[in-house]
Amino acid sequence: MTVTDPVERAVIEAIDIRGLLAFLSDLVAIPSLDGSLGEVAAQEYVAASLERLGCEMDVWEIDFDELRRHPAFSAEAERQRGLGVVGASGLGNGPTLIFNGHVDVVPAGDESLWRFPPWQATIADGFVYGRGALDMKGGLACAIFAAKAICDAGVRLKGRLLIQSVIGEEDGGCGTLATVRRGYTGDGAIVVEPTELRIAPAQAGALNFRLTVPGAAAHGCVREDGVSAIEKFFPIYQALMDLEAARNAAARLRDDPISRLYRRYTLPYALCIGVVRAGAWASTVAETLVAEGRYGVAVGEDLEAARRMLEEAVARAAQSDPWLQEHPPLVEWWGGQFAPASTPIDHPLVQTAAAAFADITGAPAVFEGMPYGADMRLLVNEGRTPTILFGPGDVRDAHRPNERVAIADLRTVTQTLALVALRFCGVA
Numbered sequence: 483m484t485v486t487d488p489v490e491r492a493v494i495e496a497i498d499i500r501g502l503l504a505f506l507s508d509l510v511a512i513p514s515l516d517g518s519l520g521e522v523a524a525q526e527y528v529a530a531s532l533e534r535l536g537c538e539m540d541v542w543e544i545d546f547d548e549l550r551r552h553p554a555f556s557a558e559a560e561r562q563r564g565l566g567v568v569g570a571s572g573l574g575n576g577p578t579l580i581f582n583g584h585v586d587v588v589p590a591g592d593e594s595l596w597r598f599p600p601w602q603a604t605i606a607d608g609f610v611y612g613r614g615a616l617d618m619k620g621g622l623a624c625a626i627f628a629a630k631a632i633c634d635a636g637v638r639l640k641g642r643l644l645i646q647s648v649i650g651e652e653d654g655g656c657g658t659l660a661t662v663r664r665g666y667t668g669d670g671a672i673v674v675e676p677t678e679l680r681i682a683p684a685q686a687g688a689l690n691f692r693l694t695v696p697g698a699a700a701h702g703c704v705r706e707d708g709v710s711a712i713e714k715f716f717p718i719y720q721a722l723m724d725l726e727a728a729r730n731a732a733a734r735l736r737d738d739p740i741s742r743l744y745r746r747y748t749l750p751y752a753l754c755i756g757v758v759r760a761g762a763w764a765s766t767v768a769e770t771l772v773a774e775g776r777y778g779v780a781v782g783e784d785l786e787a788a789r790r791m792l793e794e795a796v797a798r799a800a801q802s803d804p805w806l807q808e809h810p811p812l813v814e815w816w817g818g819q820f821a822p823a824s825t826p827i828d829h830p831l832v833q834t835a836a837a838a839f840a841d842i843t844g845a846p847a848v849f850e851g852m853p854y855g856a857d858m859r860l861l862v863n864e865g866r867t868p869t870i871l872f873g874p875g876d877v878r879d880a881h882r883p884n885e886r887v888a889i890a891d892l893r894t895v896t897q898t899l900a901l902v903a904l905r906f907c908g909v910a
């Protein structure tokens with residue numbers, strides 16, 4: 483560590499990792515699945531913690547009827563209730579910095595595949611295991627405990643630090659949209675998603691789509707009398723994979739600073755079919771097939787043009803099949819529609835975060851674009867707030883069994899966030 487400033491050192495020494503792990507354990511134990519009341523419980527827990535820190539609190543009921551009319555609104559889950567939570571500290575006589583983290587988590591899946599119970603944090607071999615430990619209750623814990631360390635060290639920020647705890651990130655970002663709409667924007671924001679400690683000034687877009695392929699039912703014993711929607715899906719699937727290859731090959735040729743941030747990935751803009759449902763009975767030819775997937779979109783790409791590309795690829799595949807010519811597959815865009823977003827690498831926020839990371843770890847910061855969609859886009863595109871993604875852990879451990887985050891990463895991120903807040907907002 484090359485931090486020599488006494489105030490910065492005092493804040494870093496005040497970081498309470500034990501308290502952070504206890505907070506994270508409590509939060510993992512709340513199954514805050516998208517659309518469930520667990521989201522409300524998790525938000526109440528976070529709000530109480532921020533209040534104990536001495537933050538000025540704003541906790542409000544999200545008005546979904548109003549929010550749904552916003553063009554950037556997207557959600558898969560139906561919600562009865564949702565809470566917005568913002569905790570603020572600092573004098574407000576300088577720049578405003580936002581730490582944004584989501585409390586909602588994806589389902590645990592087959593729990594028998596987990597080494598440890600998903601809804602209970604377990605500490606083993608230097609990691610915290612549990613659903614949400616990584617994505618992204620761990621990152622949110624870092625943000626809160628960075629603010630706590632500043633407070634515990636008796637330091638007041640000149641500017642303002644806003645901690646935004648949000649719901650609904652995984653299914654479309656309704657929580658961050660509601661928070662931006664309530665007026666919470668800033669001069670810079672860090673969304674604490676897992677980035678393997680890389681500074682990510684770019685996030686790709688991801689558009690959910692649904693494909694319905696028609697067939698014709700017949701008794702399985704005379705299957706030639708019917709048309710299997712499953713068989714008709716094969717050429718369409720191949721066309722989608724060809725489209726993915728072509729789009730990623732084209733992206734590789736782009737040579738601007740943001741495109742270069744994606745060089746590490748062979749498929750930065752993946753097209754993934756995650757759900758296929760077809761047929762109704764084992765001995766009936768499948769009458770319809772429904773496939774649902776996500777479609778990666780590059781920074782700077784026009785969303786409508788990207789959607790058209792996929793629709794045209796499906797239409798072309800259908801044109802080469804007599805049945806599909808007459809019975810064209812339907813493409814629908816539904817649920818999460820995550821636009822891409824970026825912040826210039828020379829922006830003070832990006833540079834402050836990189837310098838803080840280097841001072842904490844003694845290693846230079848690595849810049850990278852993230853291939854997933856995240857709430858960064860709402861802060862950038864709707865809130866006009868320059869934003870980066872920076873957080874503990876590897877996204878490869880997310881959305882799967884044995885989700886985990888390294889305790890060493892939690893420490894590094896908390897230390898880095900504390901430094902960024904001190905330097906970006908200034909000390910009173």
Ligand SMILES: [Zn+2]
Pocket residue numbers: 584617618651675
């Ligand atoms: Zn996340």
